[in-house]
Amino acid sequence: MKTNPGRFFEDYRLGEVIRHAVPRTVGQGERALYHALYPARGALYSSDEFARGVGLKASPLDDLVAFHTVFGKTVPDVSLNAVANLGYAEGRWLKPVWPGDTLRSESEVIGLKETSSGATGVVWVRTKGLNQHGDVVLEYVRWVMVRKRRREVVVPVAVPELAPVVDPGALVVPEGLDFSRYDFDLAGEPHRWGDYAVGEVIDHVDAVTVEEAEHMLATRLWQNTSKVHFDVGQREDGRRLIYGGHVISLARALSFNGLANAQMIVALNAGAHANPCFAGDTVRAWSEVLDKAETPVPSVGALRLRLVATKGAAGALRGPEGKYLPEVLLDLDYWALVPR
Template sequence: MTKTSAGHFFEDYHVGQVIEHAVPRTVSGGERALYHALYPARHALHSSDEFARACGMPAAPVDELMAFHLVFGKTVPDISLNAVANLGYAEGRWHRPVWPGDTLRARSTVIGLKQNSNGKTGVVWVRSEGLNQRDEIVLDYVRWVMVRKRDIDAPAPETVVPELQSALAASDLVVPEGLDFTGYDFTLAGEPHRLTDYAVGEVIDHVDGVTVEEAEHMLATRLWQNTAKVHFDLTVRPEGRLIYGGHVISMARGLSFNGLANAQMIVGLNGGAHANPCFAGDTIKAWSEVLDIAETTAPGVGAIRLRLVAKKGGEPFTLRGEDGKYLPNVLLDLDYWALMPL
């Protein structure tokens, strides 16, 4: 009897299946420091305990995307070890902050399946949840993944494609308990722009760029305990090790500080697509579009809905060609909600 696992293949899934993922992870300040070393992350609320306390929180929480990566990494051995590509996200919500000392684990429920016409792969939809040591949901999201079949002759499952919200309403967002931006220090935050300084339809070129290196992206992916073969093993993908999509997300989010320094906390993930693969040597730049703005019930706290686009080369503010398809230089198209002072 073999003691090793080749991971799940498409025919191993069924709708309603619940998978409890292995290896809980206790978060420390070390992960925060390494996250800030890997990405240009400078948002004040995640950098300074004193700034966070002035905003009504007990201390600086870890970056929301760091919590996302930690939970996402738990799901990889069971969901995407044999993936061809991670296709998209929807209905993501951060329910409560994560602090150093919290222990995170993950579970996923299969909510959809569809075999592709080539008979060699299929799409699996899962709703994944990250839970802390008190069994409280920290975040949850839907993602869909193209997964290889072990046996191309295995019968196709019944097709079930879940209906998903195109975007979360502002009223669906969870504002952390105690958050208060009425005494917000714009000087320490790095920019003077408050929510009312932004307009729907406004676009922002974040100017800066970062060239991705092989060692850096593999270190980051290992940090999240993400074991997907395409990120490490050239025999699986001879054309190049694929950069983990979350690495691109965090890089673009970090770059967005220049122009969106006060978009402090991510609380909603409306949708996302990894439009084209990213490889070492690519230089990532980013731009954003303001999609919506809203007030919340928390004092001085508003919400801004943003489209974050990461690209390699090409002009900013251009997403698709005349055929409606993503341009080949577009790496990421992410739609999210963040909290910002009014």
């Protein structure tokens, strides 16, 4: 058999390292398409001159371009037969990705657990994105629910212990980054690190209705081949599931209104795709400031932010029983760099 049906839950082995196929050279085309697909307008990722003004050699590619590219490489080996992508942890952006860089991905299987139904299991992987020099530019843990091929196969349980938050001391400030000459007018908002308070909730006001064609184009752009995003026969309801990363990028772009100066994502503490998203859904976003931290660079501070994508109201997250409200699509906890 020469075709690849994808891995099923019982095909994974604890400690296995998977070198994912098809490295990809990324460039200005990915930037242009990213900014066309999402209302992305962060100044540092839009302008070489703005980036040089804060100490970088040019404008790097958007942090989520790097994430989606690295993620997409893993799909044929990790989530081709996935029912759902469940969550993220221990993510760190370690180096900027520049136009012309070539990215590839490697994943280590760090956890396995069958679900109670016996029809699926959860697989945890730690993924690294590497550039053409072998430098790790991005790393993260994710876990995904994968179908079983044969219910009778028993897989030993191993659930990894994951840090609930990336320690601020482990955040990497890109070499040369210096916000002491930051141009707030060109960035679009005047708010500094000190203007944000822990516990503050920010309604990002704007909204985007998800279109079938756009989400499928975006998912193909990142070479994500997961069947549930394209094949209407994969779900009983005959609907194509929106790639969770598409929702992440929509919410991140919407957060510009109130967080325009949260220029760079440097860590991913936790994340959950709380409910499925489908074409026709209108996505809104709100953020909560969870924590603040200094960095080794005096002009650069870090905000720990909860970013919520929702079809409902700002500030609404869970019901009385503690479960996510049905209108909540995404609950993402991340660190971002902000001028002080």
